[in-house]
Amino acid sequence: MDILKRDQSEEGVLTLTLNRPERKNSIDLTLADELLRALEAAAENSAVRAVVITGAGDTFSTGGDLAGDGVKRSALAVMRQITRPALALHRFGKPTLAKVNGTAAGAGWNLALGCDLVVASDQARFCQIFARRALSLDYGGSWLLPRLVGLHRAKELALLADWVSAEEAAKLGLVNRVVPAAELDAFVDDWARRLAAGPPIALALSKRMLTEASARSFEEAVDIEATSQAVNFASEDTREGLKAFFEKRAPKFEGR
Numbered sequence: 141m142d143i144l145k146r147d148q149s150e151e152g153v154l155t156l157t158l159n160r161p162e163r164k165n166s167i168d169l170t171l172a173d174e175l176l177r178a179l180e181a182a183a184e185n186s187a188v189r190a191v192v193i194t195g196a197g198d199t200f201s202t203g204g205d206l207a208g209d210g211v212k213r214s215a216l217a218v219m220r221q222i223t224r225p226a227l228a229l230h231r232f233g234k235p236t237l238a239k240v241n242g243t244a245a246g247a248g249w250n251l252a253l254g255c256d257l258v259v260a261s262d263q264a265r266f267c268q269i270f271a272r273r274a275l276s277l278d279y280g281g282s283w284l285l286p287r288l289v290g291l292h293r294a295k296e297l298a299l300l301a302d303w304v305s306a307e308e309a310a311k312l313g314l315v316n317r318v319v320p321a322a323e324l325d326a327f328v329d330d331w332a333r334r335l336a337a338g339p340p341i342a343l344a345l346s347k348r349m350l351t352e353a354s355a356r357s358f359e360e361a362v363d364i365e366a367t368s369q370a371v372n373f374a375s376e377d378t379r380e381g382l383k384a385f386f387e388k389r390a391p392k393f394e395g396r
Contacts, residue, residue, distance in 0.1 A: 144174035145196070152189030152336040153329075154182050161197035167222060167247055168205035175225040179232055186395060189336035191232070192328060193255060194239035195248075203246025203269065204278070219278065223247075226280045229254045230351075233344040235335040239328045240306075240315070245269040250279035253288065253314065256347060257335075259328050261321040264306040266314070271301040287354060288313055339377040340395035 145157035156178050158165040167175075182188040195201050204222060229236065229251070238252035240260040245267045252258050268285070270277055277285070277298055285294035289312050297304070309315040319327045335343070345368040353361060372378045376396040384391035 143171050144178060146178060148188065149333075149336075151333050152187055153192060153332040154178075154188045154190070155192040155194065155332075157194050157196050158201050159196045161195075161199065163205060163207075164199045164202040164243070165195040165197070165248070166202050166205040167225075167251075169218065169222055171205075172222045172225055176228050179225060179228040182234070183228075183232055188234065189338075189340060189395070190235045190237065190332050192237045192239055192332050193251065194241055194328075198242040198263075200238070200240045200242055200244040200264070201248025201251060202243060203248045206273070223279055226251065226254055230280065233347070234340065235338070235343055235347065237328060237332055237335065239324060240264045240266075241321070241324060243267075246275075247279035247281075250277075250281040250284060253284045254280050257331065258315045259317045259319065259324065259331065260306040260309065260315045261324045262306055262318050263321050264309075264315075264318075266304045266306075266309050267301060268297045269301055271299060337393070339372075339375075339381065339391075339393040341375050341377055342372050345371065 141159065143159050145155075145159045147155045147157070149155075156175065158167070158171065158175075160166060160168075160171060179191070182191055226247075236255040236257070238255035238258045240252050240258060242261065242263060243265055244252050246269045249266050249268065268277065268281060281298070285297060288294075289297070293312065296302075304312070304314075306315060306318045310318045317327065349361070349364055349368065356364070377391075377393045380393060381391045
């Protein structure tokens, strides 16, 4: 059985499904390696225009596999290896969407938060479960949470490790949309197709600017915006977008 399912649509949407339902899609070294390789390959594949990450069964992911594989290794070496997908996802230049179909806890929740957009079933629930296991945040949680909800709310989620419903997560700004479970697939398919149909160069530039915004001054942000627009105006996609506007038709972007 493939522990990471890969399905690519004709529209350019690659769906990566964490496929360890018997282990609640927990992330072990093997799954982490598969996810890393899938993201690296997708980054280089021009036919992939957007990526959806989800979990098999009724769980997104309960985080790191605490059982391990029985092989003695340095804890630091293991953590650096198992968290490589979080780094790859952060650096990924194409739009990403987390489809949270059930429980997302610990590293599993932070994997979802690392995506550009998060859509959750109304049956989903979330927890920064680390403190319950005498562990500290990982998978990018210490960087993501304060930027998404502010420092004090981030500390509440991390230090108390309470369970959060999908509706509560949406109110906190940690989920973009909450939809009925029966409508989750159709909703995510629609958003993913829209992302894949978008202008790849422009979306990548906007995504990077937003991700890096907190590290820049306003003056620096305006300057990088100008530079990015210059790149866009030199692209065939922008010429197509302007032409389609004047011809009153939908544009067809090719990423050139």
